[in-house]
Amino acid sequence: MSRKEDDNKRTVGQWFDRFWGPRYDPSVVDAIAAPDMLLHYSLHAPRRGNADIKAFMGDFRRAFPDLAFGGAAELIAEGDYVVGRWVGGGTHTGAAFDDMLAGPLPAATGRKMRFTGTTVLKVIDGRIVEEIGLDDGVTALAQLGLLRMGAPV
């Protein structure tokens, strides 16, 4: 593995710790995200740029104050890309939340989500320019009561 790939893994490791970990540090967005970074997870609408990305995480943590994700396996790096496999979630004890594509949650449902995912990040000159992730949405949305078995009625 090249030094660049090692450096990219360190950048993504910091991002996962400070953006997705148990203690959110908003300054990580200015420090590590490229100005026009794309953040796109299958559960949520895509976000673009530092202000939009901070708004996403601010809202997510106001709804799920104990939100925390962590690595489930070692990072994989090739060239500009780093792949992370992760697990985590949180309990919806906070504000109403309307940032799940599947539907809104009223305030403090008390529901708990814990799910896995895989994310591919692109790093250029030490900044994350793209984070595209696939959530195990069936698990998360079923736990939150946003999915039902069977066809639309």
Place this chain on the structure above:
Amino acid sequence: MSAASLRGGHSPQRRRVLQSAGIAMAGLGTVGIGGRAQAAGPANPTALETANKALVARWFDGFWGSTWDPAVIAAVAAPDMLLQYSLHAPRRGRDDIRAFMEDFRAAFPDLAFAASAPLLAQGDLVVGRWIGGGTHTGAAFSDFLVGSLPARSGRTMRFHGTTVLRVAKGRIVEEIGLDDGVTALRQLGLLRTA
């Protein structure tokens, strides 16, 4: 995982990966996949990663592609290979994996998945991003974890996913994938939003 391993570096696990990569190189030489791999020797992980990508590309084509080639299993899958996708129960071994795909294609005769981005590789791991699906014009299908489809529902699924495969001794030993299950299962009428 610890913060230290999240940040990369040569942890004990990483060293094991590098060691198994060396073993895999020797295996590739014996089965003759990739002349570069044979010439480069076990100390060159880049040649190994190139050979591993070629192996996974062959698997995606013959196993998941539009033309199903059951012979790819004996050629590419390790005898005790684990196949695990979030939509389905895990499968283990060549016979079980062949049964999985035969059932899937009996239900979805036009089933076809293909890469949506270049493969990524590090050590013995290869990551594939893909898109595809099929139309349920065939047999009843009970291999989705959330529920069963009666024969010929006529429903079409098209969804994407990301898969991490592990290669050892020139064979795929593990394929663990995450499907965009919300999309697929809603299209099939097995799930609906609340």
